[in-house]
Amino acid sequence: MCLAIPVKVKDVLPDNMAKVTLDGVSKIISTALVEDVKAGDYVVLHVGYALGKIDPQEAERTLALIREAALA
């Protein structure tokens, strides 16, 4: 239940629903809690709902930071 995973939005569906995928597995979830979800977005999925969007730039920045720290 505590699980929260990043998944990619494949199709935006009516009624604030969306089809999301993770490595070829897809599932229909609710996006009613997040503003302005578009196909291609990554969202954090939790108990059937998107809780928020992933910012790709910030994600890249985090990885860069980690790599930097690792090589320090």
Next chain:
Amino acid sequence: MCLAIPVKVKDVLPDNMAKVTLDGVSKIISTALVEDVKAGDYVVLHVGYALGKIDPQEAERTLALIREAALA
């Protein structure tokens, strides 16, 4: 369902019910359709209800008639 068999009243129970027996098998039935049922009576049982009482004398008389006819 069309079955009607003579059974012996073993115990009269409350609410117009009675325990009846046939050769060591007993069952609880309703006697609400028959007046004045007593332990020891034989009744004709049909779909869980006594429909009428058997008159032992008349039963004896029937058998006598049959035997008589057979020997005629």
Next chain:
Amino acid sequence: MIKANRRKLDLKNGRVDLSHGAGGRAMGQLIEDIFHKAFDNEWLRAGNDQSAFMVPGGRMVMTTDGYVVSPLFFPGGNIGSLAVYGTINDIAMAGAVPLYLSASFIIEEGFPLTDLDRIAQTMGDASRETGVPIITGDTKVVERDKADGVFISTAGVGMVPAGLDLRSDAARPGDVVIVSGSIGDHGVAVMSKRENLEFDTGIVSDSAALHGLVAGMVEAAGAAIRLMRDPTRGGLAATLNEIANASKVGFRIDEEAIPIKPEVAAACEFLGLDPLNVANEGKLVAVVAPEAADAMLAVMRAHPLGREAALVGHVVADDDCFVQMATSFGGGRIVDWLSGEQLPRIC
């Protein structure tokens, strides 16, 4: 080494829950504390997913039956005794010596552990009494209302004595038909405890393992036995019709010769049933060469399970495969399969 202090199964108030079927420690505990304890033998102790045993070369038989009787407990037995005896009997009907049984349990969530334990103990007792161990098994748990308490499927294997080959198509005109005892006891005993049907009777199920009786018959006159069947679901009527159709013969039987207990007859009157359609779980029907009839009856009557054995009729040539019966009243009639669903869940 810290050993987890496993909590004991609550055999008094506990119930089977979904964790008992999930392949984890709870399932292991259920199997060990109830089934292995009750069936206890070297094969189960080995803890493999299958059990091994030595067999001599020869003709082997295998059979299976599923048991879904309702109610699970009835006068004279429970689903567990049926599951052991019934499968032994299907082996014995080939004239074979039963050797080993397997048992597959499908249990409904919520089933009382105390009932499961009682059933397992009955099976263990039956297995020891008959000398046929339950050497491998399986346990599944399904959600509430996806089963009815417990279902048991047993399978069994046995070895056929050399030279014996009983087949359902072996009945020949002139052969005699022997039943090993009174018919209808099992079905009446089970029905007497059915909800909405309840009646009181002293009748108990005839549920019993027939391999001992059969061994005696085979030893005494094996060559004279054409075939044997246990008249379970559908009763004597169904069994005779099956044999007639398989062997392409007819039967002529004698109502007066068929042993029926007075209480069974009375219960059938109550319910509008014909005892010929009522299930048995400890009786056999043997079709036997006529010259061996007396010897066979004598052997059977010497065994506790064949004491009331009776010659009830004989095989006749009949392309229509009719089972005819001379009624005790003096007329004749056809004994047919029962149509429909009159007696579900009797075994």
Next chain:
Amino acid sequence: MIKANRRKLDLKNGRVDLSHGAGGRAMGQLIEDIFHKAFDNEWLRAGNDQSAFMVPGGRMVMTTDGYVVSPLFFPGGNIGSLAVYGTINDIAMAGAVPLYLSASFIIEEGFPLTDLDRIAQTMGDASRETGVPIITGDTKVVERDKADGVFISTAGVGMVPAGLDLRSDAARPGDVVIVSGSIGDHGVAVMSKRENLEFDTGIVSDSAALHGLVAGMVEAAGAAIRLMRDPTRGGLAATLNEIANASKVGFRIDEEAIPIKPEVAAACEFLGLDPLNVANEGKLVAVVAPEAADAMLAVMRAHPLGREAALVGHVVADDDCFVQMATSFGGGRIVDWLSGEQLPRIC
């Protein structure tokens, strides 16, 4: 001779009703038109209550499993294929050659005949493909809501090649652990079709009969095999823990070496499951003497069902019987049985 013009089973819209389990003609028709037709073989045609076959002397194994999978049809198979392959696999895990199967059906009133027919045909196909005939069976029908569509219990027998004796307590420190392919496929395929869990994936059940693969392994290096198990309910984690406890040893396995399909891993992320706990139906775990590891892997990889065979760890001495795993991340952890009911009705 007037022959009753038996009405055909309505395989399109018909449903199983109580008369199909009552021992009368309706039951006979169901068995003949669906089961016997689908399984067709000489033993069933003989029409006995048990089936006979010749066996050579030697070591035989017997096993049984009940199948209650939900849903009944899933990507890559249905309850029928499971019931044939699963029991063959339990025989094969002893290194034995599977010979014959029995099948006991418990069917819920109202079950569509078309589904029953489809399941029976799948079983017939599986039986022909594996060369293991279903030679005897039983059919029971229970009232609506007393079962869940259909349950199947199969039992099977097989012969163990001379000299082979695989036992659950035979693992020894130093032995290697080989799995025959990717894990978790079956469980994920079944769960993907569960109501309220539904997700889309290309994953199909790995359901398959392993006796061919096993025969090759036994032939090539039978003496080096300590034991085999198919990691079904509870997955690889349960199987390794069972072996560890039976053999009183520990395991050290390497997460990176365990083959897991990316889609299976992804589905497990979705559901919060560990693939090590997820059921397989066409995979085996073999514990093998270390010197034979390479030869065994080569033999397995040459077989279509062992192409992805991998050495995933080895046996260590451990009184606590821990299954330890070096995680792909670089840490270590215990791989335990799953507690509770997380994945019911997977097989």
Next chain:
Amino acid sequence: MKYIDEHRDGRLAKEIARQIAALADPARSYHFMEFCGGHTHAISRYGLEDLLPQNVQMIHGPGCPVCVLPIGRIDAAIALAMRPEITLCTYGDLMRVPGSNESSLLKARAAGADIRMVYSTLDALRIAEAEPDREVVFFAIGFETTTPPTALALRVAIAKELRNFSIFCNHVLTPAAIQNILESPDVRKLGTVKIDGFIGPAHVSIVIGTEPYEFFAEEFQKPVVVAGFEPLDVIQAILMLVRQVNDGRHEVENQYIRAVTRFGNEKAQAQVANFFELRESFEWRGLGEVPYGALRLRPQYAEHDAEKRFSMVTPAAKDDPACECGAILRGVKKPANCSLFGTVCTPDTPMGSCMVSPEGACAARWTYGRLREHAKAFE
């Protein structure tokens, strides 16, 4: 089994059969209709016909309440049972009766309907009491014997305020049907019925007495003997009928004096009268519309009348045109005269009313008497 075993004595039966053979005029034939399926059953079950001389023949009448239920009523019951709120309670006999398109209550159950087999109306009441959220409908069928139990159940339901209990009433009346056999317009179409006398069912007369047959016996000049269901009862009744015919009498005689009186069980009759009234017309399967041949609930019990409570409609539905039940039920034909008998139509796959219950004329013939159809001697 007292009052049972002594009436199954084959030796006595043989003697009476000898009497019948001696009394039966070889120059003529005797055709007697046993109206009730219970008698048909006894005749077949014990092989009674084997004992009768060639010129005394039994004709199986329409007296099986299961058989005479028209297809449309089965269809209506199935439609009702398929409604999710309904629990339909029924005597087991009805489960396999075919409705239209090979339907039946048994198959409706398999398709999801909540249909329960009961032994007695008492069981249906128990269900209604135990499951107040279900609409429990008792599928009431039968002649005068099952009507009082239905009436009593209604009385209890009202007393206990079981508002979820109702009756789908299909109770029919014996005398009306017997009369119809002799006088309906169909008789002209089907040809003259050769019936020399009737055996009336004892259990019906335990309730209604013998009196209701008196008008009929007089009007149609046919003897009636009310008889029990044991084989000796039946054969004695046949002897009594042969004597009446020989004597030129057409009286209502009572073979079952051990429980039947002229006016019957008045307590039971009062229960029935309290709750039921005549229907002007009601279809009997095989016989067609029978005037005043059935009962319905009185309007003041509409709340417990399933037909009204659930606005049930009885669809028009017809039997296979090849089915000869109409003629068989009137004694004009025999089952063997039907082209469907034993081939398309069997107890496992009944096509017409006479095959649906084991007590129907065709079913009894199939189950107990095919031998004779095959012209084989049974010694």
Next chain:
Amino acid sequence: MKYIDEHRDGRLAKEIARQIAALADPARSYHFMEFCGGHTHAISRYGLEDLLPQNVQMIHGPGCPVCVLPIGRIDAAIALAMRPEITLCTYGDLMRVPGSNESSLLKARAAGADIRMVYSTLDALRIAEAEPDREVVFFAIGFETTTPPTALALRVAIAKELRNFSIFCNHVLTPAAIQNILESPDVRKLGTVKIDGFIGPAHVSIVIGTEPYEFFAEEFQKPVVVAGFEPLDVIQAILMLVRQVNDGRHEVENQYIRAVTRFGNEKAQAQVANFFELRESFEWRGLGEVPYGALRLRPQYAEHDAEKRFSMVTPAAKDDPACECGAILRGVKKPANCSLFGTVCTPDTPMGSCMVSPEGACAARWTYGRLREHAKAFE
């Protein structure tokens, strides 16, 4: 798996661990509490502790919503579920949580209660819609992450007029609990807690942002790093905490910048605010009463509030006195210090809150880390 796999790179982790080891002052020790069970799970699952230097220790906090649910709430839910009209929907995690007297929802199911495991509040809504005759109660538990989904379900239920849908609300609040760990009266009793910093859960902060921790960090002078659940996220957060401690800072830092902002998801917050209000006090299993540590439905939604709709009472019920969860949840003790750990109390037979969910401190230790307790080296 994008955004997952790259954060599970063991080589990078080893490098960061090396950094941590290099930065960690050998003269002192570092005790960090990961508040959330998700982090506990990741630490155990990937064996993260094996990578950390001896003087950097992780303390498993109370952040598992399943674990902190008091026994009395489980008992109340079981009592409710046993009522025949109720269908209780629950996340699967709750099924095995022990109530009083070895009860659990799993055993209540076995005893006949209608309890369904759901994956999402959407499933519970679907059940309520499909089965209008059932009273469908959603057993709502969880921190700020599951509260918006509950709020949304309530909104849909009201819009669709699903009057048979209600909520048994057990939602609790993260910041309140963290604060309680440091300031509750129990701390005196249990001894001083040595915690040098906290790891906050990313999914909670996706919803509430990082801002709610600012007051706390300042007030208690403890650094907080909000981090994701992949092992690299966690180890990076540990590195960030070590740096703060070394620098003498006590800031709220955001490791999960890819989805967490300072003020969080305001749309989700608005949903929550619309339907829920603070409870003055609520018991956390192990922690005792936590002021303002939980939510309840606003009074205008009483119709959908199971506690009011069904007049639920929460019985007083206590854990085994030997259970050390209270001290463990506050970081004062470790599971191995509990005399019941691994003998009487195991994941199959949990005695206290820390063993009931796989994410609880004791369960995670049992499942993933017993080896270390046995002082065996794992190379």
